[in-house]
Amino acid sequence: SGGAMWGGRFEEAVSSVVERFGESVSFDKKLYRQDLRGSRAHATMLQAQGLITEDECKAIVSGLAEVESEIEAGTFNWRADREDVHMNVESVLIDKIGEAGKKLHTARSRNDQVVTDVRMWVREAIDEVRAKLRATQVALYDLAAANEGVVVPGYTHLQRAQPLLLQHSLLAYVEQLERDRERLLDCRKRVNLCPLGACALAGTGLNIDRHATSEALGFSEPLANSVDAVSDRDFLLEYVSCLSILAMHTSRLAEEWVLWTSEEFKFMLMGDSVSTGSSIMPQKKNPDPMELTRGKTARVYGALMTLLTLCKGLPQAYNRDLQEDKEPLFDSTETTIMVLEVVAEFARNVTFNTEHINKGLGAGFLDATTLADYLVRKGMAFRSAHEVVGKCVALGESKNCELKDLSLEELQGINNIFTGDVYESLGVQNSVNQFQSYGSTGAKCVEQQMQRWGDEFKKG
């Protein structure tokens, strides 16, 4: 039984319900690579410090290699009575090499071992999520590149506001995903600190070298306080916070694309490979991947809430509650990676219905603010210009026409400041051409943005 590891003071085996309740190996075996790497580094350090012999170290290292190939071949005998990945590996090692195997856990506790493994796992996950983010940015950029010059209505309150170049609108997501990449990179600094050697909570009286294991495992330095090292999961909270913000971004994109693929908008056409039909309605073509992208956000937020709640009531140092950190960590990571793959795949398989978009651009007075700017250039105070243009809009509305269709006489009837050049500021195309402030939607600014991202992605 699992009692083998602590059998000394126990007379009875653990009951089966308690065993089933407490086991984590069914999900934490995902940490096996990190666990083996940690054990190799630990054994090597123990030998360098004279705490085990060279032969013992060799036996441990080759025993661990055997364990690794068995796990990878699928022949490793995972046992729930051995609780978790750590004791499964260690027990099999002892079965294989005997006495030397019993020395591996010198100056180590599962408390520092598990959080070392998790930190290594998160470090790799960050690198993978960041790579997926980059691939998704590239897919969005490519979609933008294929749609140069396309103008779409921009919305605030989901009401038509001002015209936008589609490229500008798509690059907004590229910017957001870039901040997600940066946030994760910054978070990685605080993930990449080594708890190993903190042991159960107090450190050890044995002469270990924490700096050596930290370095061997690719950490930037050992955590300075052993209690802190085994207690805190703030690095996980931070990581899953980053994922949650990322998921918020992809969810907003998904929501927009669900709208854009609807009959009401009809801005975007989906390829068959990224849409699904209905089991009853023969005509249907649904944007399920985007709906699920929006929906999966709930899982990621849920993971964050689970972790926050898990940690809030714990006294120092290690508490078994912390075993519950793994499933939300794994699930939020896997979900995020899938979401990013799907968003990229979707972006690669949509086209814009520019004919339909163009037909509708006259609606909603998208050029009204540009007209107000025209009046400002003529010397009118902006608040007065706002009022004058408001009257122009009212007139257009009553005549059921666009601003550009109002005659000069009609405009001058509202205010005699208007002259013939006003038509250069009217119409959606003229309007979008006027934008020139840094970061605005004008063609020059957007071309610069495309250039900058193109260069960035070429760097790789």
Ligand code: ARG
């Ligand atoms: N499976 C445990 C976890 O995930 C490992 C640490 C257990 N430590 C202990 N003293 N029971 O947190």
